[in-house]
Amino acid sequence: MDGSTTYYVEFDAEPAPGSEHAGTIKDAKTHVWVVDDDASAVLHRAKTYLLKHGWIVVRVVEGPRPTTFEQQRDLGRDIQWGLAQRFGISVALVPQP
Numbered sequence: 520m521d522g523s524t525t526y527y528v529e530f531d532a533e534p535a536p537g538s539e540h541a542g543t544i545k546d547a548k549t550h551v552w553v554v555d556d557d558a559s560a561v562l563h564r565a566k567t568y569l570l571k572h573g574w575i576v577v578r579v580v581e582g583p584r585p586t587t588f589e590q591q592r593d594l595g596r597d598i599q600w601g602l603a604q605r606f607g608i609s610v611a612l613v614p615q616p
Contacts, residue, residue, distance in 0.1 A: 524555065528553065528565050528582035529582060531549070532569060535570065552608065553565055564608065568610065586600070
């Protein structure tokens with residue numbers, strides 16, 4: 520992943536029918552960091568990852584946009600940014616009331 524760009528995307532998502540969260544969580548703000556050479560592939564990778572883990576994207580709130588460690592550190596999201604560097608993708612779900 521050396522030389523790749525880290526992109527940030529925010530989604531509104533809801534549990535997929537039959538997922539472990541269906542019936543217990545209505546929806547969630549979903550923050551995703553994806554490391555990729557191809558900006559056009561970021562949305563597909565993020566949505567596919569979320570679906571694999573039981574979440575359906577309802578809408579794109581922000582992004583994808585390139586981001587840096589410094590930008591994410593200033594927002595308190597440096598750990599998630601770092602996990603994306605290690606694994607290629609990182610997700611933080613925030614259940615909504």
